[in-house]
Amino acid sequence: MARDLAETASAGSGARLRARFQAVRARTLALAAPFSAEDRGAQAMADAAPGKWHLGHTTWFWETFLLKAFDPGYAPMDARFNYLFNSYYEAIGARQARPERGLITRPGLDAVLAYRAHVDAAVGRWFDGADSAALDAARAVIETGLAHEEQHQELFLTDMKYLLSRAAFREAGFPGAARPAGPDATPLEWIAFEGGVYRFGHEGQAFAFDNESPAHDGVLTPFALASRPVTNGEFLAFIEEGGYREARHWLSDGWALIQAEGRAAPLYWPRGEAGWREFPLHGEAELDLSAPVSHVDYYEASAYAAWTGARLPEEREWEHAARGVDPDEGRWADPGGWLHAARVEGPAGGLSGLFGGVWEWTRSAYAPYPGYRANEGAIGEYNAKFMCGQYVLKGGSALTAPGHMRASYRNFFPPGAQWQMTGLRLARDI
Numbered sequence: 001m002a003r004d005l006a007e008t009a010s011a012g013s014g015a016r017l018r019a020r021f022q023a024v025r026a027r028t029l030a031l032a033a034p035f036s037a038e039d040r041g042a043q044a045m046a047d048a049a050p051g052k053w054h055l056g057h058t059t060w061f062w063e064t065f066l067l068k069a070f071d072p073g074y075a076p077m078d079a080r081f082n083y084l085f086n087s088y089y090e091a092i093g094a095r096q097a098r099p100e101r102g103l104i105t106r107p108g109l110d111a112v113l114a115y116r117a118h119v120d121a122a123v124g125r126w127f128d129g130a131d132s133a134a135l136d137a138a139r140a141v142i143e144t145g146l147a148h149e150e151q152h153q154e155l156f157l158t159d160m161k162y163l164l165s166r167a168a169f170r171e172a173g174f175p176g177a178a179r180p181a182g183p184d185a186t187p188l189e190w191i192a193f194e195g196g197v198y199r200f201g202h203e204g205q206a207f208a209f210d211n212e213s214p215a216h217d218g219v220l221t222p223f224a225l226a227s228r229p230v231t232n233g234e235f236l237a238f239i240e241e242g243g244y245r246e247a248r249h250w251l252s253d254g255w256a257l258i259q260a261e262g263r264a265a266p267l268y269w270p271r272g273e274a275g276w277r278e279f280p281l282h283g284e285a286e287l288d289l290s291a292p293v294s295h296v297d298y299y300e301a302s303a304y305a306a307w308t309g310a311r312l313p314e315e316r317e318w319e320h321a322a323r324g325v326d327p328d329e330g331r332w333a334d335p336g337g338w339l340h341a342a343r344v345e346g347p348a349g350g351l352s353g354l355f356g357g358v359w360e361w362t363r364s365a366y367a368p369y370p371g372y373r374a375n376e377g378a379i380g381e382y383n384a385k386f387m388c389g390q391y392v393l394k395g396g397s398a399l400t401a402p403g404h405m406r407a408s409y410r411n412f413f414p415p416g417a418q419w420q421m422t423g424l425r426l427a428r429d430i
Contacts, residue, residue, distance in 0.1 A: 013135065014127060014130060014132075014135045017127075017135070017139070017142050017143075018124075018127045020146055021123060021127075021142070021145075021146065022120075024146050024149050024150060024401075025116070025120055025149070027153060027335070027401070028054075028055065028058060028149060028152070028153055028156070029116075030335045031153055031156060031157060031333075031335050032051060032055060032156065033335075034173055034174055035051055035160060035173065037052075037108070037109040039051060039160065039163065039164075039173075040052040040055070040109055040160075041102070041104075041105065041108075041109065042102060042163055043099075043101055043102025043163075044159070044162050044163040044166045045162065045419075046098060046099035047098075047417070047419065048158070048159035048162050048163065048419060049098070049101050049155070049159055050101055050102050050104070050159075051156055051159065051160055052104070052109050052112050053084075053085065053101045053104060054152050054155060054156045054159070055109075055112050055113070055116060055156075056081065056084065056085040056112045056115060056116075057085045057086075057087055057152065058148065058149045058152050059085070059112075059115055059116045059119045059120075060081060060082070060085035060086065061145055061148055061149070062119050062123055062145055063076065063081075063119050063122075064082070064086075064089075064092060064378075065141050065144075065145065065378075065379055066123065066126070066138060066141050066142065066145060067119065067122055067123065067126065069138075069141070070126065070134065070137065070138045070141075071122065071125075071126050074122055074126075077114070077115050077118040077119075078107075078115070081107075081115060083095055083096060084096050084104055084107075088381065088385075089378050089381050090381065091377070091378035091381065092378050141379070143207040144207075144209075144379065144382070147207065147209065147404065148382075150400075150401035150404045151404075153333070153401050154333065154397070154399045154400050154401065157281065157333065157339060157399045158399060158419055158420050158421065159419075160173055160281075161173065161268075161279075161280075161281050161419075162419045164279075164281070165267075165268055165279050170279060170283070170284055171283065172281065172282050172283030173281045173282075174281045174282050174335075174339055175282060175283060176282075177282050177336065177337060177338050177339070178338070179282075179285070179288070179338055179340075179342065180331070180338050180342045180343070182290070182291075182342060182343025182344070182345060183290070183343060183345060184290045184343075185228070185231045185233065185234075185289070185290040185343070186227070186228065186345075186346075186348075186352075188226050188227060188228065188426075189226070189227040189348070189349065190224040190225070190226065190227070190428070191224060191225050191226075191227055191321070191349070191350065191351055192222070192223075192224045192430055193220070193222065193223055193224065193225070193317070193320065193321060194222055195219070195220050195221045195222040195223075196219070196220060197217050197218070197219055198217070198218060198219075198220060198316075198320050199215060199216070199217060199218075200215065200216055200217070200218050200316050200319055200320070200369075200408070201213055201214060201215040201216055201369055201408055202215060202406075202408040203215040208406070208408060208409075209382070209383055209409075209410070210372075210373075210374060210375050210380075210382070210383055210384070211366075211368070211369075211372070211383040211384070211387075211410050212369075212408045212409065212410055213369065213372070214369060214370075214371045214372065216369055216370050216371065218316050220314075220316060220317060220320060221429065221430075222429070222430035223313075223314075223317050223427055223428065223429055223430055224427065224428050224429075224430055225313060225317065225318070225321050225351065225425060225426070225427050226310075226425050226426040226427070227346065227349075227350065227351055227352060228292075228344055228346060228351075228352045228353050228425070229292035229293070229344070229353050229357060229358055229360065229423050229424065229425050230292065230293050230304065230423060230424050230425065230426065231289060231290055231291060231292060231293060232278070232287055232288060232289050232290070232291055232292070232293045233289030233290060234293070235266065235293040235296070235304060236276060236287070236289065238303075238304050238307050239264070239265055241307075243303060243304065243307055244258060244263065244264045244265070249303040249304075249306045249307045250299060250302075250303045250306075251299055251302055251303070253299065253415070253416075254297075254298075254299025254300070254302065254303060254415070254416075255299075257299060257416050258299070258300075263300075266293060266294065266295045266296045266300065266418070267295035267296075267418040267419060268280075268294075268295050269287070270284065275287070280338075280339065280340035281339045281340065282338070282339065282340065288342075288343070290343045291340075291341050291342055291343050292341045292344065292353060292357050292358045292423045293341075293358070293423050293424070294340075294341045294358045294397070294421045294422065294423045295418050295419065295420075295421060295422065296361075296418065296422060296423060296424065297415060297416050297417055297418045297422065298361050298391050298413075298414075298415035298416070298417075299415055299416065300418075301361040301422070301423070301424035302361075302363070304424065305424065305426055305427075308426060309428075310426040310427060310428045311363065311426070311427055311428060311429075312361055312362055312363040312424060312426070312427060313360075313362050313363070313425065313426075313427035314362060314363060314364050314427075315362040315364035315392040315394060315410070316364070317362075317427060318360065318362055318394045318395070318425075319394065319407050319408060321351060321354070322351075322354050322355075322394070322395070322407040323407050325351065325354050325355065325407070326355075327355040327356075327396070327403075327405040327406060327407075328402075328403070329355060329356075330353075330354075330355030330356025330357065330395075330396060330400075330405065331356040331357060331398055332356050332396070332398070332400055332401065332402040332403075332404075332405075333398060333399045333400060333401060333402070334402075338398070339398060339399060340398055340421075341357045341358045341397065341398050341421065341423065342357070342398065344357055353425075354394075354395050355395050355396055355405055356395070356396055356397065356398055356400065356405075357395070357396075357397060357398055357423070358395075358397050358398070358421055358422060358423030358424075359393040359394070359395060359396065359397045359411055359420060359421060359422045359423065360393060360394050360395045360422075360423060360424055360425045361391060361393055361422060361423075361424050362391065362392045362393065362394060363391070364391065364392045365390070365391060365392070366386065366387055366388075366390035366391060366392050366410065366412035367387055368384070368387055372384075386412060389414055390412040390413060390414055390415075391412065391413065391414075391415055392410050392411065392412055393411040393412065393413060393420075393422060394407075394409065394410075394411070396409070396411075397420075397421035397422075398421060399421050
């Protein structure tokens with residue numbers, strides 16, 4: 001009887017995993033649907049991959065880490081795809097150089113979509129034959145694959161947005177969506193938190209990436225967080241008062257970067273005769289002064305914080321403040337909705353906009369937690385190899401997949417990266 005119950009529970013769990021796999025794969029195609037084959041084949045800069053490559057790479061992940069590892073009978077559609085769509089896994093083998101992914105004109109988009117269908121059918125057959133032992137053995141890989149594809153859904157959108165912004169006519173990727181209505185920005189309040197010893201990182205049986213573990217104790221001194229993210233209007237005041245012209249606000253590397261690149265505003269802020277505007281995925285629009293500022297890098301976020309007399313939060317401060325806040329309250333990416341940071345509402349005397357909207361820079365370097373051990377095998381390269389020269393971001397953005405975020409989640413980017421939907425929330429010591 002106990003064995004029967006266990007097998008029934010495992011079968012139900014397998015059905016849920018299969019349904020999630022199908023839903024995630026379908027969502028990727030729904031997000032890609034508005035873009036032409038030409039759109040999906042272009043690479044606008046070295047850090048941004050073509051849309052077609054994202055479609056191929058997410059498929060390669062399932063082929064490499066699930067089918068090749070757990071299905072002895074699986075036959076690849078084309079062995080050359082292992083070279084084309086490997087991202088950075090040294091243990092897997094050689095790969096197309098990242099800055100040259102736009103040279104992948106062959107295979108064409110139709111072949112990449114056929115590759116997706118081939119792998120999806122093979123995964124379906126694997127689920128058909130998987131018993132409870134097989135499901136248990138592959139569960140961690142499946143959960144990682146689902147989260148990995150959701151990450152690439154967001155990367156697909158950010159990369160396509162950068163491509164459209166560089167096009168001659170700056171056409172919309174998702175025309176027709178109405179900007180969500182919301183209040184003018186509420187006055188910024190400071191929400192105080194006591195110091196003490198607290199628990200950080202991921203605990204429990206639910207999925208999390210390895211960089212969120214192990215759970216550990218850490219010490220916080222008393223601090224305060226701003227009640228909401230910094231707005232476009234507030235950042236515009238920084239610009240107009242000479243923020244990009246005064247070195248005293250900037251870290252040395254940041255000052256050198258903005259001088260070298262001639263930066264004078266966040267990415268996607270064109271300035272016309274009528275004033276400042278912005279370029280979301282829905283096409284160029286008037287700058288919404290009450291929405292969170294986005295597409296600022298770590299240096300810009302740090303300079304703005306210094307200009308105000310505040311600072312960026314530590315990642316553990318942010319995580320502690322977000323404990324108990326429901327991530328589902330955030331505004332997440334909907335293929336038919338508004339794919340840009342929008343005005344946030346929140347209770348007076350509390351925090352708002354922690355989840356969804358913009359990724360919030362912290363001043364914490366991306367480093368391993370005490371006792372961290374990377375996963376075994378090639379998949380261990382997923383996070384560990386990047387723990388140098390990056391800063392932690394928290395909270396997710398309006399381009400993040402629903403259900404993807406949690407307080408312990410650790411995103412990371414190099415300090416000069418602007419093309420992700422990154423913003424900031426101020427912090428200060430008490």
